[in-house]
Amino acid sequence: MTEPGGTQARAPWRATVLTLFPELFPGPLSASRAGEALKQGLWALEAISIREFGFGRHRAVDDTPAGGGAGMILRADVLGAAIDHAVAGNPQSPRICLSPRGEPLTQLVVRELAKGPGVMLLAGRFEGIDQRVIEARALREVSIGDYVLSGGELAAMVLIDAVVRQLPGVLNDEQSAAEDSFARSAGLLDCPHYTRPEVWDGEAVPAVLMSGHHAQIERWRLKQALGRSWQRRPELLERRGLSAEEVKLLEEFRQELKN
Ligand SMILES: C[S@@+](CC[C@H](N)C(=O)[O-])C[C@H]1O[C@@H](n2cnc3c(N)ncnc32)[C@H](O)[C@@H]1O
Numbered sequence: 001m002t003e004p005g006g007t008q009a010r011a012p013w014r015a016t017v018l019t020l021f022p023e024l025f026p027g028p029l030s031a032s033r034a035g036e037a038l039k040q041g042l043w044a045l046e047a048i049s050i051r052e053f054g055f056g057r058h059r060a061v062d063d064t065p066a067g068g069g070a071g072m073i074l075r076a077d078v079l080g081a082a083i084d085h086a087v088a089g090n091p092q093s094p095r096i097c098l099s100p101r102g103e104p105l106t107q108l109v110v111r112e113l114a115k116g117p118g119v120m121l122l123a124g125r126f127e128g129i130d131q132r133v134i135e136a137r138a139l140r141e142v143s144i145g146d147y148v149l150s151g152g153e154l155a156a157m158v159l160i161d162a163v164v165r166q167l168p169g170v171l172n173d174e175q176s177a178a179e180d181s182f183a184r185s186a187g188l189l190d191c192p193h194y195t196r197p198e199v200w201d202g203e204a205v206p207a208v209l210m211s212g213h214h215a216q217i218e219r220w221r222l223k224q225a226l227g228r229s230w231q232r233r234p235e236l237l238e239r240r241g242l243s244a245e246e247v248k249l250l251e252e253f254r255q256e257l258k259n
Helices: 032-040 076-090 107-115 129-138 153-164 173-179 214-232 234-240 244-258
Strands: 012-019 043-049 095-104 118-123 142-143
Touching: 012 076, 012 153, 032 043, 032 153, 043 076, 076 118, 076 129, 095 107, 095 153, 095 214, 107 153, 142 153, 214 234, 214 244
Parallel strands: 012 043, 012 118, 095 118, 095 142
Antiparallel strands: none
16 A cells, blocks of 8 residues: 555554454453554454364363373464464564563563564463474563463453554554553472373473373473573572572573583
């Protein structure tokens, strides 16, 4: 589309949300300036049901955690297919998975996203998402704060709202000018999760989780939680303090990284 001055009009910023509850959208995003801007076509929103990619008569999307434990895990194969579908329409857009163990959503991140063509957002549910899909689809994990919501939909809305208000023409000039300005063991980031299939996209569930050895599984999970916290949020370890056993596990994690 070409504007009167001869310049190429920018395609509206586009949010594509993968969710088990597409009916929640646009929800609060239909109100106020974000809602008006949506109607005006300054940005676009598509909520896609993950269930469309589920298996069988019941469109199953989740399964029990590899290695045992509470809750259900969203399957890598279901999510992989859903993501591939969503990305086909927006290949240039960053892919984000809403997660309490992600990098914090900051204004810097919001501004960066507003400069791009849009975003694909995966809203999790249940205990979490099979780790392999996060890695295989290079999902950027983003958290809206150190607390656990029931699902990623509200977090997706928070992110979208924060970005949309940065888009040209959404806020009036006055508002724009005025604008310039977590868990396995308590206090740790969560460990990676896996479920069936045991091998997906050439990637196997870590062998310890299939061992049936509960003490070793717990030890592995605590080590991963310590390691990820150390890598991503070192201040969490300082705040919490580590037992002698945890110091040993973290050292093992560091050594494994080097190997
Ligand atoms: C019950 S939570 C799973 C929490 C996970 N077991 C953990 O402790 O990291 C279900 C979903 O809600 C979303 N969610 C929960 N809290 C969030 C937060 N603070 N920021 C972003 N997304 C969040 C994520 O999409 C997550 O997969």
